[in-house]
Amino acid sequence: MTAETKLTLARLAELAGVSTSTASRALKDNPLIRKETRERIQALAIEHNFSINAAASRLRTQKTHVIAVILNLIDNTEQSTTDPFLLKLVGELNQALNAKGYELLLSNSFMASDDWANYFIRSQRADGILVIGQGKTTEKIDLAAKSGIPIVVWGDTKTKASYPIVGGNNFLGGYEATKYLLEQGAEQILFLGDSEHAEMRERLRGYQKAHAEFNIEPGVSHVGAIDITSKTAYQYMNQRIKANGLDFDGIVCVSDMVALGAIKALKERYVGIPSDVGIVGYDDIPLAELIHPSLTTIRQNTQQAAELMVDQLLCQFEGKPVNNQVVETSLIVRRSTK
């Protein structure tokens, strides 16, 4: 069916009876070429199922129109493949990138070699890097940024950095989650999450601020330093209740997944939600409204997040100034709180 000689731009030009330069320009609708000629060549290209060789084009133009998206996981957590929020963000990034004419090369921090700048940019695999998550240390990110490549990170916008960071308002989120519980009468609120992680630390600060405003001192043991998975949350809660009994009446979780783990533990012990313990999650994953009781949570606008990240990256391509960007955050009240 096809075959013969491989269809290159040169061959297409030959078929059209023009030079490769003309063909090249015609295909990208360059007004240098007469309109009729352009249209004729474009039609011919479609007819013959022609498409430009990306490798050659990239080599020549030094542009790939590919962006590497790196899921920067926290080591030894299987957050990645499990966390719906992150994956949702990847999906949104795909949309946002495509809308701007870019493609998405997916990687995660375990796979990609350690020297991102080198591996992705200098090697012309991609034009820029979007990192999802700061991890526990920003070492690799800093290394990459230092070599001056275009890069944007999803994470805690209050971190000092030489690259733009896009993130939710974690302080506000933590604050509102906590405040809402306090308003509903909770007095002993647990904070579930790893405060070594920058974003979570901000949320913890919000938690503390809310307590301060209500003149309540959080119990000393009220911060549960756990991984971000539902499993560890479940285990932690089980153990905690076993040891201390029900010495709390509210929980602020750093993710909906964590909240789900906690809820499971509580339910198994017949703790009433929200009657005995009110719970607030974070992220508003699709399941938040499906579980019973539906989950009060802090929503982060992922679509906006993706668009902002892409914007900030494109700014770097164009040499425009970049800034940290804060994504909308809102409290979604459902049934897991009174």
Added chain:
Amino acid sequence: MTAETKLTLARLAELAGVSTSTASRALKDNPLIRKETRERIQALAIEHNFSINAAASRLRTQKTHVIAVILNLIDNTEQSTTDPFLLKLVGELNQALNAKGYELLLSNSFMASDDWANYFIRSQRADGILVIGQGKTTEKIDLAAKSGIPIVVWGDTKTKASYPIVGGNNFLGGYEATKYLLEQGAEQILFLGDSEHAEMRERLRGYQKAHAEFNIEPGVSHVGAIDITSKTAYQYMNQRIKANGLDFDGIVCVSDMVALGAIKALKERYVGIPSDVGIVGYDDIPLAELIHPSLTTIRQNTQQAAELMVDQLLCQFEGKPVNNQVVETSLIVRRSTK
């Protein structure tokens, strides 16, 4: 800091005092080059942070070492960004591909132009295509396959096709889910899912087979033709109960997401699970064991799925014969059934 002249292979060779050919071979550990020379050049490359220009390499070798993964969504459903199962599969594919030295270019059927063979392969953007989902029509897939490019599809393995299909044993899955409910005494079992979709149709066949074995005739209205999202499941169940009352005592769902939607509707009407109605889901997403009651479901081994898909693709590169592959499927019994 860096700069000077851009570091190319030629420049590196110059620094090492050898020709580019030697440098090229040395970097890929070609035994043609003396061992000491190889090591010297490799060390130099590391020292100078050198990495091969992928565009040039791809142009020359006609290999990209990139695989396009296409989320082939069902139109006007937002299954994609929502369905944890599909996203999990993407994650696993990423691992499996990386393990074989390939990278993953993510696309979805809304984005990618319609002519996949053209856009991805002929243009040298990727070496092969992995399609996740058959959609409602296999039109685009068939078109791509017809032009003889390497392609593997996740879907219903009983579909006749010119390309290898990897999928779960949907017939068995549907059968086991149903049989289990019947064994527990259910007599009026609903099937929730779109039977126009090939995979779901197979599951429905399994559902029918189980009924036949138990000499039970499923009620005429017992197949709810709904989209694969939890939202439509929720709406459907709500409406159905309103109209018909509780004229069933079991539900077989085509996904855990659908099951969650159904459970939500039932709970809101204080229907007991599993006392009044037993429910079986499909996929075993992480949340299945976190909700209350935890969800009995059919697990599909996603890791195996990813590996098989990649295998079948590599076979095509090597000209080896390919075959449809069936992934392990198992019933996970939890608390949503008696």
Added chain:
DNA sequence: TAAAAAATTGCAAACGATTGCATTTTATTC
């Protein structure tokens, strides 16, 4: 120690598109 064999290295031609500049064609002006 010279010839033959084996081990290393280098030359130069691809791979296929893009683009500054030169050239040709067409339109405009006096």
Added chain:
DNA sequence: GAATAAAATGCAATCGTTTGCAATTTTTTA
């Protein structure tokens, strides 16, 4: 109708690697 300006097209170098083959160096053999 010749001179000039404007529009359209083509030439040829370039992007950075890879690799068949030729050339060189080293080792082995007689």
